[in-house]
Amino acid sequence: MASERLLDDNVLLEELRVGNPEAVEALFDRFHGKIYGLAMSIVKNESDAEEAVQDVFMTVVRKAHTFKGNSALYSWIYRICVNTCLMRLRGKRRHETVSIEEFMPMFTEDGMHASPIDDWSKEVERKALDKELGRMIRKSTENLSEKYRVVFVLSDVEGLSNEETAKILGLTVPAVKSRLHRARLYMREQLSRYLSEGKSH
Amino acid sequence: MNCKELVYLLEDYLEGTMEEHLMRDFSAHIEKCEPCKNFLKTYDTTRILCRKMKPEEIPAEVRTRLKEFVMEKGREYRKDIEKYRERAVCERREQVAALIGAYVSHRLSPNTSALFEAHRDRCPKCGAFLRSINGGEAPSPVPLEVEEHLAEFLETLPLGESPASG
Numbered sequence: 001m002a003s004e005r006l007l008d009d010n011v012l013l014e015e016l017r018v019g020n021p022e023a024v025e026a027l028f029d030r031f032h033g034k035i036y037g038l039a040m041s042i043v044k045n046e047s048d049a050e051e052a053v054q055d056v057f058m059t060v061v062r063k064a065h066t067f068k069g070n071s072a073l074y075s076w077i078y079r080i081c082v083n084t085c086l087m088r089l090r091g092k093r094r095h096e097t098v099s100i101e102e103f104m105p106m107f108t109e110d111g112m113h114a115s116p117i118d119d120w121s122k123e124v125e126r127k128a129l130d131k132e133l134g135r136m137i138r139k140s141t142e143n144l145s146e147k148y149r150v151v152f153v154l155s156d157v158e159g160l161s162n163e164e165t166a167k168i169l170g171l172t173v174p175a176v177k178s179r180l181h182r183a184r185l186y187m188r189e190q191l192s193r194y195l196s197e198g199k200s201h
Numbered sequence: 202m203n204c205k206e207l208v209y210l211l212e213d214y215l216e217g218t219m220e221e222h223l224m225r226d227f228s229a230h231i232e233k234c235e236p237c238k239n240f241l242k243t244y245d246t247t248r249i250l251c252r253k254m255k256p257e258e259i260p261a262e263v264r265t266r267l268k269e270f271v272m273e274k275g276r277e278y279r280k281d282i283e284k285y286r287e288r289a290v291c292e293r294r295e296q297v298a299a300l301i302g303a304y305v306s307h308r309l310s311p312n313t314s315a316l317f318e319a320h321r322d323r324c325p326k327c328g329a330f331l332r333s334i335n336g337g338e339a340p341s342p343v344p345l346e347v348e349e350h351l352a353e354f355l356e357t358l359p360l361g362e363s364p365a366s367g
Binding site for chain 2: 068079082111
């Protein structure tokens with residue numbers, strides 16, 4: 001276990017800048033779980049995630065001296081992680097993702113709901129601990145294109161504010177809100193379809 | 202307010218950030234519209250479910266492997282810290298030169314171009330420098346302060362954005 005004073009961001013960075021191995025260990029101990037989880041949700045497979053995590057730590061260690069402290073340390077590290085994962089995806093054949101448009105609500109010309117809307121919220125509350133429902137949600141997020149998935153993961157899985165997410169991704173806050181809203185509309189529709197399928201059996 | 206507009210505003214409503222006059226319209230609509238009532242409930246439930254998602258946990262053997270790797274690389278880095286630093290300085294210079302090159306030859310991607318011009322117009326140092334080269338070659342080396350600013354600019358670009366198009 002690395003020493004306690006390395007828990008302070010400024011001390012940690014200072015020590016990383018001089019290449020102190022204890023600082024590298026402290027950095028790893030503190031961030032590996034978060035980085036791995038984030039990488040997994042973007043690249044979606046274990047071996048890519050593992051390599052991405054390697055790259056992220058290398059970048060953080062080597063770039064520690066360029067970190068200006070304009071943002072929190074963790075948000076700088078998240079940014080590096082998202083960037084590393086996106087580059088990795090770009091180098092590969094694209095994963096099949098669904099078109100989000102097919103899951104957006106439909107309206108009539110005068111702006112009314114074009115199809116009936118069921119209230120399945122109570123049903124989901126009863127199923128809240130259902131493993132299958134959890135799997136279905138995860139699967140659905142995996143099918144989202146990166147553009148939406150990354151925003152969704154930072155906001156809902158990591159629990160960051162829209163401002164933090166915007167800063168990490170280099171987007172404006174309205175852009176983050178709009179992507180998040182569309183991602184949720186998509187998830188709502190996925191859940192609707194899933195639950196109505198269940199009923200028809 | 203119609204159903205389509207209401208759906209567009211759901212997030213603001215649930216976050217409690219909706220403006221008062223919209224709030225009145227919103228409540229008036231939802232009061233008498235069954236589909237929107239149901240949409241709101243299911244949308245809210247979706248949000249709650251999504252927020253309960255947990256990140257994947259790291260398997261123990263992956264953690265061990267990664268830790269060994271990172272510690273090893275950390276030791277290598279310490280030995281050759283100067284070499285790595287020099288390489289980092291060179292990389293930064295190349296990236297900034299590529300950015301300026303793409304700018305003068307109008308090869309910046311549309312997104313980057315808009316952000317770059319906003320920075321140029323806001324920042325007197327970079328603005329003056331870019332006007333001074335005005336279509337011609339950038340002097341080498343680029344003034345340190347400008348290089349620092351432009352390196353920082355590159356760092357804040359939206360992720361997944363490549364500065365030059367094509």
